[in-house]
Amino acid sequence: MDNNNYASIYHQNEAILAADALDTLACNAGNAFPSLLQYHNTHRDWLFGHLAYDLKNEVFPGLYSDNRDGIGWADLFFFRPRIVMLLRNNEVQIGGWEMDEAAARVIYAQCLAAKEEKIQAIPAGKVRAHLDRQQYLSAVNSLQQHIHRGDCYEVNFCRENFIEDTIVHPLSLFKRLNSVSPSPFAAYYRTNDHYLVCSSPERFLQKKGPVVISQPIKGTIRRADTPAADDERRRELQQNSKERAENVMVVDLVRNDLSHTATRGSVHVAELFGIYSFAQVHHMISTVTATLEEGVSFTDAISQAFPMGSMTGAPKLSVMQLIEQYEQSRRGLFSGALGYITPEGDFDFNVVIRSILYNAGRKYLSFQTGSAITYYADPVKEWEECLLKAEAMKNILEG
Numbered sequence: 001m002d003n004n005n006y007a008s009i010y011h012q013n014e015a016i017l018a019a020d021a022l023d024t025l026a027c028n029a030g031n032a033f034p035s036l037l038q039y040h041n042t043h044r045d046w047l048f049g050h051l052a053y054d055l056k057n058e059v060f061p062g063l064y065s066d067n068r069d070g071i072g073w074a075d076l077f078f079f080r081p082r083i084v085m086l087l088r089n090n091e092v093q094i095g096g097w098e099m100d101e102a103a104a105r106v107i108y109a110q111c112l113a114a115k116e117e118k119i120q121a122i123p124a125g126k127v128r129a130h131l132d133r134q135q136y137l138s139a140v141n142s143l144q145q146h147i148h149r150g151d152c153y154e155v156n157f158c159r160e161n162f163i164e165d166t167i168v169h170p171l172s173l174f175k176r177l178n179s180v181s182p183s184p185f186a187a188y189y190r191t192n193d194h195y196l197v198c199s200s201p202e203r204f205l206q207k208k209g210p211v212v213i214s215q216p217i218k219g220t221i222r223r224a225d226t227p228a229a230d231d232e233r234r235r236e237l238q239q240n241s242k243e244r245a246e247n248v249m250v251v252d253l254v255r256n257d258l259s260h261t262a263t264r265g266s267v268h269v270a271e272l273f274g275i276y277s278f279a280q281v282h283h284m285i286s287t288v289t290a291t292l293e294e295g296v297s298f299t300d301a302i303s304q305a306f307p308m309g310s311m312t313g314a315p316k317l318s319v320m321q322l323i324e325q326y327e328q329s330r331r332g333l334f335s336g337a338l339g340y341i342t343p344e345g346d347f348d349f350n351v352v353i354r355s356i357l358y359n360a361g362r363k364y365l366s367f368q369t370g371s372a373i374t375y376y377a378d379p380v381k382e383w384e385e386c387l388l389k390a391e392a393m394k395n396i397l398e399g
Contacts, residue, residue: 001340001350006184010206010213010287012348015087016340018048021079022097024191025049029058032076037299039078040341045097047341049078050189050196051349053331056307060317068130069330070162070364071357077191078341083107117171123399124166124365130328131159133383139326140379146322147375154249155313155322157382158370160329161390163397165363170195173356173396181279181392185350187338193360196333199392201278202285202351204308204337205301209346210292212258212301213270216250216310217351218372219243219284222388223277234275237282246372247273247284253309253316254288260304262290280392298345308351311335313372333357334368356393367393 002015025039032055040047052075054065083096085107094104131139136159143155174188174197181199189196203215221237224230237243251269258267271287292301313319323331334357339349356367369389371382 001185001187001338002178003184004178004182004186008184010203010215011184012208013086013088017085018046018079018081018083018340020082022082024077024079026074026077028075029055032058033299033303036076036078037297040298040345043080044343045080046084046343047078047080048339049076049191050333050336050338050352051076051302051306052333052336053307053311055303055336056320059303059306060320063317063320063324065324065330067324067328067330069332070164070362070366071194071332071359072362073194073333073357079191124168124397125163127161127163127394127397129159129161136383136386137379140373140377140382143322143326143373144375144377144379147373152318152322153314153374154246155319155373156311156335156370157323157373158327158331158335158368159386160327160366160368161394162329162367163365166365167360167363168358168365170197170358170360173197173358176396177356177393180396181354183278183354187350189338195358195360196338196352196355197358198338198350198352198355200350200353200355201276201283202310202353204339204349204351205305206348207292207298207301207346210294211289212262212292213287213289214254214258214305214308215285215287216247216254216308217283217285218247218250218310219273220371220385220389221282223279223281230277234277234282237284238273238275242374242376243284244273246374247286249314250309250372251286251288253314254305257305257309258288258290261292261296261301263293266291281388298341298347302347302349306337307335308337311351311353311370329366329368331368334366335370354389354393356397365397 057063086093183199183201185200187198202217267290274285337349341347358365369386371385
């Protein structure tokens with residue numbers, strides 16, 4: 001995991017590496033969060049892994065996931081690493097299972113001596129999608145009818161892009177994507193023949209002591225070619241009433257999510273409508289903080305906020321039913337979360353967006369993009385936003 005030197009008062013490490021599983025936990029929705037708590041309580045060690053979107057079926061009983069799934073991640077997977085390396089302030093800390101200073105220094109020497117792996121050829125083939133332009137526009141119009149009827153206020157609608165029967169070198173893919181689109185929550189993640197190449201700009205949830213923070217993104221605009229024009233784009237995003245309405249809606253949703261496990265009166269909006277710049281786009285990001293009630297488990301703090309509101313919409317239950325109805329692919333790890341849990345039960349998780357998923361056994365590659373649909377949204381502009389978010393990944397994959 002790499003923050004690519006993005007400045008933030010909430011960052012704790014510049015980069016983290018975890019490798020070589022001593023043991024693992026893999027399970028699907030049903031009893032996943034209690035299993036994770038028990039796994040952590042048993043070992044009291046560092047845990048790294050993911051929470052897939054379809055854990056929604058555990059958090060909201062009655063939901064289901066029947067759409068096609070080309071990747072096949074477990075809904076929840078965590079491992080206990082033999083080696084953990086933390087990069088902070090130009091220093092690396094190396095630790096792990098039964099590791100003394102001598103063993104750590106051997107690993108450090110091996111890292112210094114290792115030759116950088118050359119980036120292999122990337123082009124993977126022609127990117128296809130299950131929803132073409134007309135199908136997407138038709139689905140958005142139908143979703144807006146649901147909004148008009150009062151079924152929901154805002155729904156995050158996504159479409160899958162995929163390549164079948166392709167062989168890629170995932171580490172080369174990550175290096176290329178991370179150079180083209182560096183982001184503060186970038187990650188390279190492998191479990192057996194499943195790979196995630198992630199260039200996420202968004203934090204889902206962080207816990208440090210009793211304090212939790214969430215930083216939802218709602219609001220996107222393409223960057224301009226000149227500094228003056230780029231500044232104008234930032235102002236345009238800052239003043240865009242539609243984007244502000246989407247952002248404040250998800251902020252209210254996050255405030256509600258955090259309130260279920262927070263001490264009374266502790267939920268605060270630390271920043272509203274912050275504008276942050278990335279390689280291809282500017283984003284509108286808000287920050288919500290809360291103090292957990294004494295005795296609340298870290299898994300309760302996560303599950304009460306999951307899935308993240310920025311990737312569902314409001315109200316959550318209704319929009320997740322609509323997502324299942326109108327999207328053509330199972331989200332899986334996309335719009336889930338990747339991160340770590342410390343021995344003390346602190347954690348930090350990103351939102352899995354701007355990410356490429358690959359199943360090497362099936363030779364199937366996938367990435368999804370989406371946007372927030374409101375009653376006043378222009379379907380054509382939402383389509384263009386999906387294409388904008390997919391642009392860097394599509395260009396890399398097609399060469």
